[in-house]
Amino acid sequence: MNEKYLWDKSGKPDPQIQQLEEILGALRYEHRPFKIPGDLVIGRRRSYVPVLAIAATIALALLAAGLWLRVQNQKAPQFRAEDARPTVVPSGIKENVPKPLVAKDESLDQRPKELRVPIHHRKSAGNLLAGNLSRVKYSPEPDLKPSERREALIAKGQLMMALRLASEKLNLAQRRTQLSSPANLLRNQHKVG
Amino acid sequence: MKSLSTRKTRLPLVALLLVLAATLTAKAQGAKIQLNNLDHLAARASQTVDVNIDERLVQIAAKLLSSVDADEKKIKKIVDGLKGIYVKSFEFENAGEFTPADVESVRSQLRGPAWSKLVNVTSKKDGSVEVYLMLVGDQISGLAVLSVEDKELTVVNIIGPVDLEKLSQLEGQFGVPELAIEPPKPKTKN
Numbered sequence: 001m002n003e004k005y006l007w008d009k010s011g012k013p014d015p016q017i018q019q020l021e022e023i024l025g026a027l028r029y030e031h032r033p034f035k036i037p038g039d040l041v042i043g044r045r046r047s048y049v050p051v052l053a054i055a056a057t058i059a060l061a062l063l064a065a066g067l068w069l070r071v072q073n074q075k076a077p078q079f080r081a082e083d084a085r086p087t088v089v090p091s092g093i094k095e096n097v098p099k100p101l102v103a104k105d106e107s108l109d110q111r112p113k114e115l116r117v118p119i120h121h122r123k124s125a126g127n128l129l130a131g132n133l134s135r136v137k138y139s140p141e142p143d144l145k146p147s148e149r150r151e152a153l154i155a156k157g158q159l160m161m162a163l164r165l166a167s168e169k170l171n172l173a174q175r176r177t178q179l180s181s182p183a184n185l186l187r188n189q190h191k192v193g
Numbered sequence: 194m195k196s197l198s199t200r201k202t203r204l205p206l207v208a209l210l211l212v213l214a215a216t217l218t219a220k221a222q223g224a225k226i227q228l229n230n231l232d233h234l235a236a237r238a239s240q241t242v243d244v245n246i247d248e249r250l251v252q253i254a255a256k257l258l259s260s261v262d263a264d265e266k267k268i269k270k271i272v273d274g275l276k277g278i279y280v281k282s283f284e285f286e287n288a289g290e291f292t293p294a295d296v297e298s299v300r301s302q303l304r305g306p307a308w309s310k311l312v313n314v315t316s317k318k319d320g321s322v323e324v325y326l327m328l329v330g331d332q333i334s335g336l337a338v339l340s341v342e343d344k345e346l347t348v349v350n351i352i353g354p355v356d357l358e359k360l361s362q363l364e365g366q367f368g369v370p371e372l373a374i375e376p377p378k379p380k381t382k383n
Contacts, residue, residue, distance in 0.1 A: 144253075
């Protein structure tokens, strides 16, 4: 084997190497300018399927949560404010307890006409009361059972009544003490004298 | 050996704490007045208020009080820590429907050393109002108000730490009706 030909093609050519060169010559590097194929589509359309699927899942989850809350709300018993208020009122007390406002006369409704709802389209007063109380339900005690909640409402009414009486009597004692204090007696004596 | 010594020191401490807790509970429970003696008056009364709220009910009712609303927040602060609220109030059509013995059945319970009389206003015309406090150290652990008029008998008993100032400020707030006491009329010259 002529190694010079193998090394730098300077010696006598070796037929075996020449044959190999011919076979592998097809794979030789050929410099060509860069060409973009004509059938290539530039800026292919993006697929929105995954995004849509995610959005649909979120929407479904929200819908399900809304339905669940509605069902839970309907399950809770509806109470009227009157239930919580004790029926007996001691003497000497003015009943200033605010009552739910239900405008019976259209002329009393101060809202713009377009915002008014005809009376026959409104919910009944009982439902309105229950609606007001539902605010109380969500604010502080989500873990009360319906029976406990009813008990709590009654207890709250009684508590208010008891505190009202206690406050009233304390103030009465305070007023009477002030009226009968020696300072007042002296003042009165001075006025008389 | 070490564990034995720590156990030896821990046991008396736990026992002491238990005794302290029991004493405090007993003291708090001691603030409760027996009002059953007045029950028979309900039959004669034209109006009766009977409120019995124990610690559990106070806690449940407090849960319904909003911590956002300013008025309810005030009430929640007053109610917080209370162990019970008991009220009996009778209003009669005529005078003399209840006897001094009825009043005495309540007053006698308030004569004990645990109670101290804070206010006692007596008037022949308007009756009497007595305010009693039960103190543990500097803290109020019970309040009792006994109001006696010709046609009305009211007993209020609150057990637990009561803030008297806050309680007296409640009148007329949060749908709590104001007392219908007319202001004194100016004297006219004869």
